[in-house]
Amino acid sequence: MAVYFHEEDLPEGVLADGPVAVDTETMGLVTPRDRLCLVQISDGKGDEHLVRFANGSAYDAPNLKAVLADPDRIKIYHFARFDLAAIEHYLGVEAGPVFCTKIASKMTRTYTDRHGLKNLVEELLGESISKQQQSSDWGADEINEAQRDYAASDVRFLHRLRDVLIVRLEREGRLELAQACYDFLPTRARLDLAGWADKDIFSHEG
Template sequence: MPRDLTLDAYRRLTESGRVAWDIETNGLEPAEAMIGTCQLHSPGIGTFIVTGVAGKVPPLLARLLVDTRVVKVFHHAPFDLSFMAHAWGVEPRNVACTKIAAKILSPGEMAEKYSLKYLMARYFGIFLDKRVRFTDWTADSLSDEQLEYAVGDVIRLLDLYDILSGKLQEQGLDDLYSECRKFLPAHVRLRLRGCADPFKY
């Protein structure tokens, strides 16, 4: 598998205008752990799994992350973006997060109600198997179980984004969500500085 997108994949994903994106890491702290795998999906284009990026800067992935023409949809974007901003030295642009959307729609729920596993089961009847989550994602070659897991995290993410976006609009919350999206790059810088929530008392 390539250590970056191919030029053709980059071009096609850019032209699509929106991409579901997820990463796998070997830890939870951007300054201490590394990105092992990136998986991206766009309907009609396909799913791309990029391995071997640990300790490296993949130029085309980094360029896609900052491209304002393309909406990049994540689940729990602050986590993923913090790793990529730290490792690649770039500031993400035009990003969205389905977890933030779910929290705005239903504040005060138990944490698991905002998980991708719960939301995929609720809206699509898809039950994600998370047992391989803590396996070695820095390997150049992934197992069939890892590949299935990686694809499962992005294959319906844009559909989820569309559903949640529709609900936000119905409830008059789309402007609030838009402001949260705009704040994400600043939130990432704050998190990397060790001050993720400067508004907290």
């Protein structure tokens, strides 16, 4: 098990076939304003890869883009809505098809309102992760070891969480409904980017 750090692109051929876990780190929560600094990706075999983009990056990254845009690879996220928007805005690709562990959690763990990644890892996998570096400066010239470990942990558990949550979705008869939500997420992300992040266009209000 290792964490690999790369500048500007993912080396070719470092990921096994199959689903990949994906996460992003940005300078803030306003996607067009707060630049994409890091993309984390893992094939679930034990290693995590961190791709860092420096200030002024052209976001070329052909190898990373090829993986993210591959229609035959499921991309596993926790809160896919945000990551999809950041990836599309800065890398110019739709990073689907999607499985979102936060949506799956909300559709199966209806006995709680605690759907953060830390909560899921603790309850469903019996492990713990630290969120201490969540609000750190991802645009710094150097990404320190604590930041790297935090970033890697955001994709380290997603394959295992997906396996558990699929069983729960099947148990509750909500697998197809969840899939329909995942399929809509790229559009939801584009609505966010287009200015409808805080407006429920499906609501009767207004």
